[in-house]
Amino acid sequence: MENKLNLDQAIIDGARAAASRIADALHSWISLYTTTTIERAVARLVGIDGVDAAGVPLPNVLVDRLHEKGLLGHGLLSWLARAMISTGQGPQEIAEAVAGGKLDVSAVPALPEEKWRDLGDGLAAEAAAKITARRLEREQMMATAAPERKPLLYVIVATGNIYEDAVQAKAAALQGADIIAVIRHTGQSLLDYVPYGPTTEGYGGTYATQENFRIVRRALDEAIKETGRYIRLVNYCSGLCMPEIAAMGALERLDMMLNDAMYGILFRDINMRRTLIDQHFSRMINAFAGIIINTGEDNYLTTADAYEKGYTVIASQFINEQLALRSGLREEQMGLGHAFEINPAMEDGLLMEIAQAQLCRELFPRSPLKYMPPTKHVTGDIFSTYLINGMFNLVSILTGQEIQLLGMLTEAIHTPFLSDRYLAIKNARYVFNNARHLGEEIIFKEQGRIQARAVELLNRAYALLKEIEKIGLEEALERGFFADIKRSRDGGKGKEGVVLKEKDYYNPFPEIFLQRSAAKDDDGRAC
Amino acid sequence: MENKLNLDQAIIDGARAAASRIADALHSWISLYTTTTIERAVARLVGIDGVDAAGVPLPNVLVDRLHEKGLLGHGLLSWLARAMISTGQGPQEIAEAVAGGKLDVSAVPALPEEKWRDLGDGLAAEAAAKITARRLEREQMMATAAPERKPLLYVIVATGNIYEDAVQAKAAALQGADIIAVIRHTGQSLLDYVPYGPTTEGYGGTYATQENFRIVRRALDEAIKETGRYIRLVNYCSGLCMPEIAAMGALERLDMMLNDAMYGILFRDINMRRTLIDQHFSRMINAFAGIIINTGEDNYLTTADAYEKGYTVIASQFINEQLALRSGLREEQMGLGHAFEINPAMEDGLLMEIAQAQLCRELFPRSPLKYMPPTKHVTGDIFSTYLINGMFNLVSILTGQEIQLLGMLTEAIHTPFLSDRYLAIKNARYVFNNARHLGEEIIFKEQGRIQARAVELLNRAYALLKEIEKIGLEEALERGFFADIKRSRDGGKGKEGVVLKEKDYYNPFPEIFLQRSAAKDDDGRAC
Amino acid sequence: MQVDLTKVKAYGDTLNDGAVQLSFTLPVPAGEEAREAARQLALKMGLESPAVTEMADLGAGFSFFVVYGRCPHSVDYTAIKIPKREHEIMSFDEVNEFVRRELKKKVVVVAACTGTDAHTVGIDAIVNMKGYAGEYGLERYPEFEAYNLGSQVPNAELLAKAVEHGADAVLVSQVVTQKNIHLENLTELIELAEAEGIRDRMLFICGGPRISHELAIELGYDAGFGPGTLPNHVASFIVKELARRKKQ
Amino acid sequence: MQVDLTKVKAYGDTLNDGAVQLSFTLPVPAGEEAREAARQLALKMGLESPAVTEMADLGAGFSFFVVYGRCPHSVDYTAIKIPKREHEIMSFDEVNEFVRRELKKKVVVVAACTGTDAHTVGIDAIVNMKGYAGEYGLERYPEFEAYNLGSQVPNAELLAKAVEHGADAVLVSQVVTQKNIHLENLTELIELAEAEGIRDRMLFICGGPRISHELAIELGYDAGFGPGTLPNHVASFIVKELARRKKQ
């Protein structure tokens, strides 16, 4: 990575070290807890699926029962292993029995660890093998697919109906999109369960369900055959069910997940602890599954001013990076988010966008940055929006971004039409091709406006990180450091789902997941 | 002007010197001739206007009679002066008498020069005073108007109906346009007369008539009052009546004229000599009237490939510059044309556009370059066209252009709608403001793609100029050096209007016009 | 150019030319038949001599069109009557002064973005201290007592809070409009309020990017505010309307 | 997703949602009444629940609108029959070979851009040596004798030259279409040819950005060629059609 901005490496190192200490502080307590959704994710990983007569997912039924009886702190898997031994049934049958009232969770007899431990480990190993198989499947498909050209073109489908989504996802792929995200229903992140089966009604998007994952994956696999390119599928690993969605995604070969450490706290008012615990477990799954995560710093600039608060994005990226490393994610799996959200009416705004994008590029040289399009300041004038999106694309090719969320000309109006995506892809292809090597040809004036802005952003981010290191991330969130949103430490949804681990808490997955990441690659980095 | 391209000054000087010798060669014969339209322009300058019963303009009636009788080589003004003395009537009455068959042009008695010379000189001085008054009027209005911001926004109106044009011109000015051109009817340039009065029917544009000039000037003067900005009016000083239109424009306070030395030859198949003689006289008028001319090199790229033949634009600009200097035009009055016409599908095409635009800027640092938008490769996809126009605007602000012809989103479809202009202005304003100082912040890599392209263009232009110097411009036009169009020396329309000047040819205007230009400004340059 | 306001037509470059631009997608593959289908669709909308200026293959059996044509329809502009909020707009100081003078009590407002909608920027712009575009929000008005419940608030909870705080006005924001979810949510709120017998005890005001005053009135609200609304617009309406009702 | 081809509707993001986008200008000043006028105009085109997503003041009493709405109209795609040039397209070599084999004489074409239209790029693309998009033009075909008269050629002059050269085909280009000037010009040419009794002695072929084969047939031409035409398309048509007529 060329250093075009004249950055001071000591400040970069200082910022990273501060973020590391912030993450360490969080990790001093994160591992003490589990949550209802972590345990449900475990249930899903070992094959429990389906719903009861009332439509409640079986992982919820089972975990709720255990929670009611105060048994969750031991870990679902130890209970399940014991139940399997005592009933001679498999995980799914046991869950069905509990749901049908035929098995009382407290009726499963205690057994010494040696008796059930191998069974539990075996179940986990089997689950891990399934995930590994999907990861290898992806790697193989990618190896035979046409080589990728960066930035990758990322579009969303958001019809609310999974069958319509599938049609549109495939059409977008045929038009040239590399990455398709199925946007979620507005309300899903606050549901403390994952809906079941294919769904055809949703507002602002379609429910993330395992069946829906499968349906779109199938459509995109067809597109992969037809285009010879690998097409990535994305969903949202956020809200009250991050670990479960990570599990589902790992099993259905999703390729990317929106999976931020703080998004749920800030934008969904989910309890801090709950979110920080859940993100860790979900990220371990993503890391193991070879999934690229997308962080959500871009969202800060939709509520806070993008020029004023540009530095908060940088600070947050450092924190997200450190937390991600602790979950076993490689830098190459960290789609750190940033955005082109400065008011287009600002004089020299484009220069400021260039500075911010180039800064992200230089600070996180190995990460496939996720660059978000203008959304907040675009209007119903679809022509202007189309143009501004083009300038966004220009900054991207100029600064070497990798994951390009395409701006939609109707951003201010409705979730994208089929034709909006077509036009967006056409826009990006034109700009990327027509300005392909502009980045190589252009040098920024020493201490000019662009360099000065980048330096300012970095310095302010460093100052913020030092401040957060002092007060802790929780306090920083209470004071509204990010996104201009204040969240109290004990407020927010889902805190009742946080459970202190008992001494004998059993969950073999983290170890399995982190093991792989502990292996080193040629550069001596985790892989 | 910063040198961003690492150009070799010796080559620039060489190219300019070659162009100068090409112009000298032309001027060895240009001054030997007059043309019907030059003499008609003289008639118009001294106040002859209106049409005869058959609708033929009186300047034509008079000049045709003189031409028929072989009298034109002496110059219309000496005849007119003598006719005034012999009849005691004014120019207009005399013209009317000729048209009405009441005065036979050969019946005007010969008189020794001392008898009519003062009268002739007086008529010319009076005409010059009128033009000077309009020039001062403009200068005053500009002095009190809001300061201009470059690039100036230039739009066209082209309804075919002058009243509709006036409404739209004013609306465009209110929306922020700085310059309004009224596009001409498709057929006008081949008319060997200037239509008379207001016109409401035209295809592709509206006839240039003196009354039409007045109508739009009035509408724009209203806009000047309402906006506090000076709004420039443009028309086409080209075709078979260049000198007459220049005269009309000078009298009606037009501010710019499309006025190229070769456009008529190449794009209208007008006779070479006719065009080269006419352009010289018309440019002297424009020079004296303080009008900025716009040259037409951009048009070459609509018939020839813009990437392959980019250097022909540069060569032609050097020639146009030298010819313009010989007509008394200051560099500040030379809106040398170039264009953004490289196929948008070309990889790194934007870099090539930047190179060409920056090159023009550095070669002609004092000239208000006229930068033409993409036209040839845009399509009926109005969204894409809007975006490409935005990239054009970006190159303009990046390279310091001055006169920005705004691209229309419906370029491939129809002459502009009112809303097309609005959107075009919005596009330019956004890009210029958002990237205001980008040019100052960016340096081109030494010998990178951009610099290499600029050097290649300059070298090839220099080679072409040396070649033309050898063979003469006429031969170059015969061989299709410009626009991929071949024109034979003796072909083309209007050659019957070329008249060898007699020894006693009388026309005081060139001297008056060139006199002013001979005055020097602070920098020691003609002003 | 003299426009006949009883017969206003679209304007391209000549009065009454009726020029309009259209774009749409058809679920048929690109080709001459598709182009003709696009033309026919434009004809069905009444357009005269529609020209398909762009046809693009979108893959998967879809094609996209840009069409220009001449629309013969006209609108009687003179007959258009828009229900408008009648109260004039006052400044921050004027509003507070007005409350002190005319209402003589603090104005209580309870605000939320309801349903599953999580877009708080709009309601925050009106209510939060900081305000919008340089105008302070209602929280900053000394004569207002404002409660911002945030986003994704169920209608029932909003009403309960309104009663609890003795609200003079309920402010509700709706941004997501897909499948008209905003209309459903807004209707439900009014129905609930009526069922609870509190509809007339307070003002009900809604806002959002697709809300107009007209629409709000139709839905049974007292006022509606769309894009570009500033806090003092809302404050002015509330206090003037409260004063008007007080007098009755 | 099963499309009913007898009732094809516009597609936004759901089958049969009828979504279309419109933009236009109205000669009334921007304001709530103007916005409503825009909405009403969309309603008159039959759109359901039209939403005006943008209104801009254009100055001088005009305003510009972007509208989205749902178009209930549908088109019977199965009933669309497009007159098509039936001859298959041959390559440069195939055409020349065909002429040698079937016509046994050089094919003479006379081409021009007529009236006051000066756009030669299109006709040059078809006729000149260089051709277009990598395809050689007719001048380069050994079995063709092509005369390109250039632009702004009066119809009468074109016909005279066609007779003079014994043309097998007349090629005419029209690019400027404002106020349908192209239709006038093209009609005049055919009328002149009929008046002179030479209409059936040669093929009349027109082309240009707004020309379709269908339109050309309507205007009395033998064929029409629109955007994207390559020289060999035209050459193929000419030689096959000449051969067909020869056989009759």
Ligand code: B12
């Ligand atoms: C910012 C934003 C977000 C932020 C919201 C952050 C936050 N805390 O608010 C984030 C990134 C979290 C977000 C998420 C989503 N968003 Co969003 N988002 C936007 C965006 C870019 C801007 C909205 C905005 O802030 N506008 C600025 C404010 C000031 O304007 P305003 O809301 O109109 O408010 C003004 C007036 O309307 C009025 N007003 C508004 N409310 C009220 C109330 C009262 C009482 C009064 C008096 C006045 C008033 O006053 C305000 C000031 O003038 C729009 C696109 C766009 N450009 O409009 C999409 C948009 C609204 N989002 C959309 C969607 C679909 C979503 C998601 C559902 C997508 C997903 N599944 O991930 C999620 C989930 C959100 C949910 N559950 O509701 C869609 C909605 C489509 C539709 N028409 O139905 C849009 C249009 C984008 C798109 N084209 O797809 N979004």
Ligand code: B12
């Ligand atoms: C290049 C160009 C010019 C050049 C022309 C140079 C030249 N020697 O041809 C110059 C700069 C001189 C010019 C001038 C003017 N132009 Co012009 N010009 C264009 C432009 C940018 C491109 C046209 C073009 O070359 N297309 C490329 C060719 C290859 O495409 P094509 O013509 O469609 O040809 C293809 C097919 O249609 C077909 N075809 C065409 N003809 C024929 C004939 C036959 C027999 C066959 C088989 C096939 C065939 O095959 C070709 C190859 O596939 C268009 C805008 C645009 N982007 O389309 C405006 C445009 C055509 N011009 C326009 C106008 C108004 C003018 C002027 C009148 C403006 C003025 N008053 O100054 C002048 C005067 C010209 C005149 N008297 O006619 C308008 C026409 C508006 C309308 N619809 O009526 C346009 C659309 C621009 C605009 N939006 O205002 N122009």
Ligand SMILES: Cc1ncc(COP(=O)(O)O)c(C=O)c1O
């Ligand atoms: C990191 C991240 N997670 C999640 C979401 C949205 O999904 P939801 O709010 O439905 O969880 C976003 C929004 O774009 C996001 O950036």
Ligand SMILES: Cc1ncc(COP(=O)(O)O)c(C=O)c1O
């Ligand atoms: C220099 C110049 N003169 C004239 C014209 C066109 O006008 P006309 O051909 O009607 O003279 C153009 C076209 O853009 C031009 O560039």
